[in-house]
Amino acid sequence: MDTKVLNKVEEDQYKKRPEVRVGDTVRLHLKIKEGDRERIQVFEGVVISIKGSGLSKNLVVRKISYGIGVEKIVPLHSDVLEKIEVIKRGTVRKSKLYYLRKRVGKRALKVGMAQDIYLTDEEVEEIIKEDLKKAKEDGVEEEEENEVENEESEEVEEKKELNKEEKQE
Numbered sequence: 251m252d253t254k255v256l257n258k259v260e261e262d263q264y265k266k267r268p269e270v271r272v273g274d275t276v277r278l279h280l281k282i283k284e285g286d287r288e289r290i291q292v293f294e295g296v297v298i299s300i301k302g303s304g305l306s307k308n309l310v311v312r313k314i315s316y317g318i319g320v321e322k323i324v325p326l327h328s329d330v331l332e333k334i335e336v337i338k339r340g341t342v343r344k345s346k347l348y349y350l351r352k353r354v355g356k357r358a359l360k361v362g363m364a365q366d367i368y369l370t371d372e373e374v375e376e377i378i379k380e381d382l383k384k385a386k387e388d389g390v391e392e393e394e395e396n397e398v399e400n401e402e403s404e405e406v407e408e409k410k411e412l413n414k415e416e417k418q419e
Contacts, residue, residue: 307327312350
């Protein structure tokens with residue numbers, strides 16, 4: 251199958267999510283279906299790995315619950331994932347933080363130089379709207395600049411024509 255066709259089909263399935271990196275502390279709001287009822291469960295932990303690309307991008311999130319390490323693998327653009335909140339942005343040197351599995355206690359989820367940050371799906375939508383507004387404003391300014399350039403180019407062309415006429419005489 252043609253990849254362009256697949257990409258067009260996939261475009262409709264993408265959800266607006268904040269930029270999540272390895273080392274970030276995130277809060278995942280997961281939809282859980284129990285019989286007829288549906289509820290949202292919050293899972294907060296450190297992103298230790300990101301695998302895949304496009305629609306098949308998965309996050310591996312690890313937390314310590316009552317002294318036991320728990321990991322969840324969650325598809326980033328899935329309907330199961332209601333919302334993502336990025337709480338802290340950690341600085342790491344590796345793309346996979348599997349070494350955190352061997353650590354115990356406070357060190358188990360410690361990531362270097364963590365900065366407090368708060369990003370959610372809603373904020374991402376607002377940022378996109380602001381960028382579109384700026385782009386539209388820039389587009390208007392560019393149109394005005396293009397008009398000025400067109401006027402200047404017309405003047406230059408007129409001068410060239412006058413010079414040609416003078417040379418011919």
